[in-house]
Amino acid sequence: MKNIAFGQYYPADSVIHRMDPRAKLIVAVLYIVCTFLCTNALCFAVLVLSAVVLTLLSKIPLRLLLRTLRPLIFILAFTSLINIFFTKGEHLLTPESWVVKIYLEGIWNALFMILRITILLAATGIFLSFTTTPIALTDALEQLFSPLKKIRVPVHEVAMMTSIALRFIPLLTEETEKIMNAQKARGADFQSGGLIKRAKALLPVFIPLLSSAMKRADELANAMDCRCYHGGEGRTRLKVLHFRASDVAAMVLVVAFGVGIFFLNRLGIGYTM
C-alpha cells in the first residue's frame, strides 16, 4: 500500500520528462489544437508520424499509452459507426438497392475521427499524465494562471488544496484499509450481496474515515497556522520553475508544426473532410 503510485506517472529519463511542466502544458494544448486543424489525409499522415516520434522520444511503452484508450473503445466505436452510416457523399460503396447506404466519405471520416481522438489522448498522456508528476503539474498550473489572481481567482488556494489532497491520498488509502480490516474483524462483509447491499456495507467504513479526515484537517490547519501560513501573499518558493532554451525551442517547434499543418491543409492532398 505504501507504494501506491499517483496517477499514471511513468518514471523515465527522457527529453519530454525533463521539460518544464509549464512548457509541457502549453505544448500539449497547442498540439491538441493541431489535431483539430487537420482535415485531409496528408495532414493526418503527418500527424500520426509526429505522434509516433513523440512516443519514441518520451520512452513510454506503447502498451501503456494504448491502455488509456481502453475506456474509450465504446465511444470510438460509436462515433465511427455514426460517421460510417450517416455521412452522405458521392462514392456509394453499397449497392443502390440497400436501405443502409455506406459512402467512401463516411469511412474516411470515421478513420479521421478515430485518429483524432487517439492522438489527442496520446498527446495528453505523453506531455502530461505519463511524464509529469501531479505535483509538478499543480505548480505549473499555479504559475501559469497566476495573472488571474488580479481578477480574484483563488489560484494559489486551489493549487494548495490540490497539493494537500495529493499529499493525503496515500494516508487516507492506508486508513481506509485499516478501517475495513477492523470492520472485517468484527464480521463485516464487503464482498457478497448486490450493489445496494455492498454500498450499505461500506457505510461503516466511510463514517469513521470522514471523521478521521476532519480531525486530520483540523490538526493540519493548526500546524499550518503555527508555520505562519497566511495564503499566497508574500510567499516565496523553494523551487522556482525556469524556462530553458529547450523549452522555448519545443514551443516554437509546436507552433511551426501547427503552421505547417495549416498550409498542408490548403494543398488539399488526399481525401478532405
Next chain:
Amino acid sequence: MSDNQSYIHAEHLCFSYEGRDGEPDEPALRDVSLDIARGEYVAILGHNGSGKSTFAKLLNQILEATSGKLIVGGTDLTDSELTEEELMRHRRRVGMVFQNPDNQLVATLVEEDVAFGPENLGVPQPELRRRVDEALATVGMTEYAGHEPHRLSGGQKQRVAIAGIIAMMPECIVFDESTAMLDPSGRREVLDTIRMLNREHGITILNITHYMNEAAQADRVIVINDGSILMDGKPDEVFERREELRAVGLEVPQCAELIHRLRAYGIGLAGEGISTPEGCAGLICRALGLPDAAGKEGADAHGTQR
C-alpha cells in the same frame, strides 16, 4: 516584558473550552502562574486531560486564554489588540511540533515541507535554500530531502517536522506529545534531537509529555494536574515525591521507583540523582561503599551509545 530573565511569563492564566450549550465548560487551566527562562529545557508532565496540551496551545495562540496574562518572548498574547502581523512574528519565534507526524507535514516532498514555513515568511532565495539544507542537516535528514514523507518512519517524519520549525529560526520550540505515537527508536531519535537543539542551539524547549523517562532528561519538570500546577522543580526533586505523583495517576521513572523501594527496606540512599539510571547507579554504588567512579563510567558508556 515584566521580567528580563523570563521568556515565558504566565500570570493567573485560565482557560475553559466552550461546551455544547455555548456555556464555558469546566476550566481546563485554573490560575496557572509560571516563569520559564530563555534557553531552559522544561518538561510538562500530566496525565490525559490534565490541561498540559491546552497550555501548549495557548503559547501559540491556537487557543486564546479566557483570563490572566501570558507573555511569550516579549509578545503579550492576552493583549486584545494583538495584530495579525504581531501574531505571525510570534509564531515564527515559537515553533510547535505536534503529536501526529502525518498531520503536520504539508508538502509532498521532504525538502518542500521544510521550506513551507520560511516560504510563508517570504524568505528569498538563496537564503531559503540555505535554511532548508541547514535545517535538514541539523536533524540528520539531508539524504531524505527528495523523499516523500509517507515513505519515512515515524521518527523520521517527526524529525522532518522539527526541521520545518528550525528553518524558521525559532527561539523556542514546544513539543506537544511529539513522541507519543513513535516506537522506542523513533522516540530516541526525537529526544536526541530535542536535547541537541537545546544544548547546541540554545533554543528554549518545552516538552509536553506523559513519559517519565522523557521528563527526566529536562532541566526542570512541571507537573500539571486538573488544570493547575502541582509541582515545579528539578527532575530529582519532583521524582522524590513519589506518593504525591501516584495520587494524581503518574508513575515515577523505573530507576527512581527502584531507589524508593530500596529506601523502603531501610537502605540509606540519600542524595540527588534518582531521575536518571546513571544517577541511581551512583547512589547505589555509594551506599555499597564502591567508588563513585563506577557510576560515572556507566554514565559515560550510556552517554555514548546510540
